[in-house]
Amino acid sequence: MPRFRYVIALGLAVLLLVFALVFSILGRVRYGDFYETAEVMSIIENNYVDKVDIKKCQEKILQSGLQDCLDKHSYYYSADDLKAVKSLDSAPFVGIGLQVNKKDDYIHVVSVLENSPAQRVGIIPDDLIVAVNGVSTKNMSPEDATNKIRGKSGEKVVLTIQRGQKKQKDFILVREKIERFYVKPSFITPEIGYIRITSFEQLSSLELYSSFYSLGILSDFSSKDFTGNKSARGIIIDLRRNPGGFLGEVLSMLDFFSPDKGRTVFSAKGLHVNEKFTTGIKGFFDNLPIVVLIDANSASAAEVMAGVLKIWGHAVVGEKSYGKGTVQEFPIRLSSGSALRLTVARYFLGEQEVAVDGIGISPDHEVKWKKSENQSEEDFAAEFFPNFGNPEKDPQLKKAVEVLKEQMKKPRN
Incomplete structure (x- = not known):
């Protein structure tokens, strides 16, 4: 044996x-x-x-x-980078008031919060951040750049900015606690509501739902009667300069407007992924007149929302969107403690599987901000950003109001 x-x-x-x-x-x-x-x-x-x-x-x-x-x-x-990302996710937001994305291998300023350190020193949207505290941002992820820009309240951070063809310039900023909003409702007229969505973060869908109350359109949704004292009969959803966010939040938001339960929102397809995402309910506001605003900085989840609402028959105004039609998985943890953010699929919109990646969403009504031939970047910014969201001086929003008024004249089903 x-x-x-x-x-x-x-x-x-x-x-x-x-x-x-x-x-x-x-x-x-x-x-x-x-x-x-x-x-x-x-x-x-x-x-x-x-x-x-x-x-x-x-x-x-x-x-x-x-x-x-x-x-x-x-x-x-790296393990240190991943730790920094996770610690900042759970910490109060302390920074300088910038929303960024990637452009031409560097970090691009998408938007600047009002009364933030970034606005006070003169940083404007479309600036390129080429370095943070002397560290080049070339090939840096937007998340990594954000982590380097954020930090403790009262500490300084130095951003090296490239604006147009001008020489690079260093901006010294002091970090502070930033109050952020992702969904902000207001009235343009007593019957036209305006909802600005700056990003799709966790619980943004609840903020949108709350916005319906603020605009007076949840008083009696079952009877589809949106009339009354300052009760919006139509809304403009502004997704300009929205770099995206959580696709799950977009799915929840689109449920509010879905023509039917089970409508295909998007299909995610890759070598190892093939999944379809559909609406969970017939929406409360499926026949509410809606116009969507987009621009070249509307990306990813913002393009899903704009593209699907367009498929469902709502007008889109502005400029062709960014064209990011991919889905990333993060974090994919490695044995060393480091991690990957990996593109695992491309998404395609609606039943017809409309491609977005590298293509973007084309508006039904194209309207661009016009810059004069000899106008400097600073002068254009001084004119553009104070008027952004002003229905009298913002040409894209002005057109959206015009289109929405025409829609509101039509009888509802």
């Missing part, structure tokens, strides 16, 4: 060795270049003229390498 056990043990050992050799060979065939990378790192560590932090070097290779071989929305996060 002992001899028999010995033979079995020996056989298992040989079998495990064979499996190990097979997987080793397969690994070398499939990921052979990584063995070469490890070899290069070993040579550097043992031969380079100065001492090298091999771990940091490896992180840099992964960060830049992913940008070269994958799309611009996929990133590698």
Whole structure:
């Protein structure tokens, strides 16, 4: 019996060795270049003229390498970067009042909050942030840039700004607690409501629902009667300069306007993903006249909302949107404590599976802010941003009001 056990043990050992050799060979065939990378790192560590932090070097290779071989929305996060992201997510918002996205490999200012440190020093939307505290933002993710910009209240941060063709300029700002809103309702006229959505963050759908109360259109939704003293009979949803956010929030918002339960909102498709997302209910406001505003900075989740409302028959005004039609999974944790943000699918809108990535949403009524030939960036900004959202001086909003008034004349179902 002992001899028999010995033979079995020996056989298992040989079998495990064979499996190990097979997987080793397969690994070398499939990921052979990584063995070469490890070899290069070993040579550097043992031969380079100065001492090298091999771990940091490896992180840099992964960060830049992913940008070269994958799309611009996929990133590698070191363990320290991931920890910073998570700690800031749970902390009170302290920063300088900027909303950013990525443009031309650098960080692009999408919007500046009123009365924020950024506004007070003169930073304007469309500025490029080329460095934060002297660290280049080239190939940096918007999340990483935001983490570097944020910090403790009272501390300083230096942003290097490129504006148009002018020389780069450093702005020194002092961080402070920022009061943020994502959904802000108001009246343009007693019958026209205006809802500005700056981002789709957690609970934004509840903020939108609350906005319906503020606009007086939830008093009797079951009878579809929106008349009354200062009760909006139609609304303009402004998604301009909205870089996106949580797709789950958009799904919840679109339920309010859905013509039917089970309508396809979007399909997510990738090599390893194939999933359809539909409306959960027939909306309370399925026949409420709506006009949507978009521009070149409306991206991702904002494009889902604008594109689906357009498919459902609502007018879209403004400029063609950004064209980000991809879905990222984050964090995909690695054994080292680091993580990936990885593009796992592209989304396609509605039953017809309308593509968005690299294409964008085209408005039904194209309206652009016009800049004169000799007008400087500063002069254009001085004219544009104070008038943004003013129905008398904002040409896109003015057109949206005009289109909505025509819709409101039509009888409802």
